[in-house]
Amino acid sequence: MKVTVDREACQGHNRCYLLCPQVFDVDDEGYAFVRVEVVPQEFERKVQLAARNCPERAIKIETSDQG
Amino acid sequence: MKQPIEELARNFDFHGKALDDAFGTYQRLRQECPVGHSDREGGFWFFSRYDHVFKIEHDTSTFSSAQGVLLPPFYNPRPMIPIETDPPMLAKYRRILIDMFSPKTVDAVTPFVTKVANDLLDKFADDTGADVAEKFARPLPMIVFCSLAGFPSEDYDRFQDWVERIIYGRTSDPEVAKRAVAEVYAYFEQLFELRQQEPPREDVMGRLLVAKVDGRPLTVEERLDIAFLALLGGLETTAWAIRSNLWYLAQHPDDRRRLAEDPSLIPMAVEEFLRCLSPVQTMVRTVTKDVEFEGASLSTGDKVVIVYGSANRDEDKFEAPDEIRIDREDNPHLAFGIGPHRCLGANLARREVTVALGEFLRRIPEFRFADGEPPVWHGIGPLPMVFGD
Numbered sequence: 001m002k003v004t005v006d007r008e009a010c011q012g013h014n015r016c017y018l019l020c021p022q023v024f025d026v027d028d029e030g031y032a033f034v035r036v037e038v039v040p041q042e043f044e045r046k047v048q049l050a051a052r053n054c055p056e057r058a059i060k061i062e063t064s065d066q067g
Numbered sequence: 068m069k070q071p072i073e074e075l076a077r078n079f080d081f082h083g084k085a086l087d088d089a090f091g092t093y094q095r096l097r098q099e100c101p102v103g104h105s106d107r108e109g110g111f112w113f114f115s116r117y118d119h120v121f122k123i124e125h126d127t128s129t130f131s132s133a134q135g136v137l138l139p140p141f142y143n144p145r146p147m148i149p150i151e152t153d154p155p156m157l158a159k160y161r162r163i164l165i166d167m168f169s170p171k172t173v174d175a176v177t178p179f180v181t182k183v184a185n186d187l188l189d190k191f192a193d194d195t196g197a198d199v200a201e202k203f204a205r206p207l208p209m210i211v212f213c214s215l216a217g218f219p220s221e222d223y224d225r226f227q228d229w230v231e232r233i234i235y236g237r238t239s240d241p242e243v244a245k246r247a248v249a250e251v252y253a254y255f256e257q258l259f260e261l262r263q264q265e266p267p268r269e270d271v272m273g274r275l276l277v278a279k280v281d282g283r284p285l286t287v288e289e290r291l292d293i294a295f296l297a298l299l300g301g302l303e304t305t306a307w308a309i310r311s312n313l314w315y316l317a318q319h320p321d322d323r324r325r326l327a328e329d330p331s332l333i334p335m336a337v338e339e340f341l342r343c344l345s346p347v348q349t350m351v352r353t354v355t356k357d358v359e360f361e362g363a364s365l366s367t368g369d370k371v372v373i374v375y376g377s378a379n380r381d382e383d384k385f386e387a388p389d390e391i392r393i394d395r396e397d398n399p400h401l402a403f404g405i406g407p408h409r410c411l412g413a414n415l416a417r418r419e420v421t422v423a424l425g426e427f428l429r430r431i432p433e434f435r436f437a438d439g440e441p442p443v444w445h446g447i448g449p450l451p452m453v454f455g456d
Contacts, residue, residue, distance in 0.1 A: 011409040013409060045130075056405065
């Protein structure tokens, strides 16, 4: 699984950072960015949860057969 | 007999008593008249679906904030900053304060918030009961925010009074609100002058004295227009949220016990309470050009009301939307708005509410309403409780 945050769309709601700080970090102004682009398997579910809870739809997930 | 939908729409209101059964009203509007026109407050369009709110909030050029975001207004003399500004100035003004309300800053002040909660609880947690609005929900955000903002703690009663006269007074008597607004501006003008004589502090007031926008310092007016918004925005909304959450938990012992036993569930519950019992039910925009939008023919100057409270219960977005499920996983609610006007104080508000509930439940795990008229869910009125089972 790969995850990215669309920095233009991010408005700093920080749902992702609250739900999965292992994958999502925030800068000094509170805009989100990913710590790692390839999501460790144990965080895949939380990353999907973060994406569903982003009101701006700024989180994009790419899954392949390899995960 | 059900009120005809045309009548419901024409009389749609979102203040005071109209909020008692807001959610029943919203449901009917979404199903029978999601886009309509009310005759209240000089007339406005309303949009009650999630999708509408998403689009409106992201189209700041058609739906401007510069001519006011409230109906009735607070009667502020100039636009409040940044909430009543449009791009490109909007982002520039937000940048002045945004780091002070970032998640990492909020993490750093969490121990202080926890201390404030416990100091307040010390005064009544061992009693048989209390008005938890007066003793907890209202003072907690007051103390926390005033500290971060640099508003003197000895003036709490004045802030409380001004907030009441402006936020609640405006709907019954504009003159009451106007007088209070003038007093707030005079107060802040004096406070800024005082602060200018000392080294700048690390708080909102201090930041406004040193901040630059477009390479130049803020004007006296800009500072006042920001401080005014900070006062109005930082206190009452969070108090409402803490109060409405305790209102719910007083009536739902199973949910209450779950949260008391496992405080790690509280943040998710807070999101659900934000979705369902949000302090900001609506905001207003002004149409800048004649345009067809979602079936409505909007004209330049028309007022448009975005109904977050309804969008947050949209069946198209949320499963069983009128059920409060404290473990709801899919919850991209709009309680803090969306797009470039997303509430600047959102992270702080969330943390205040989470800590407030956590500490309250830790020290008073069992509580219910005191006998008498059950309190309404909305506002910052009394919330008398009895403690213990």
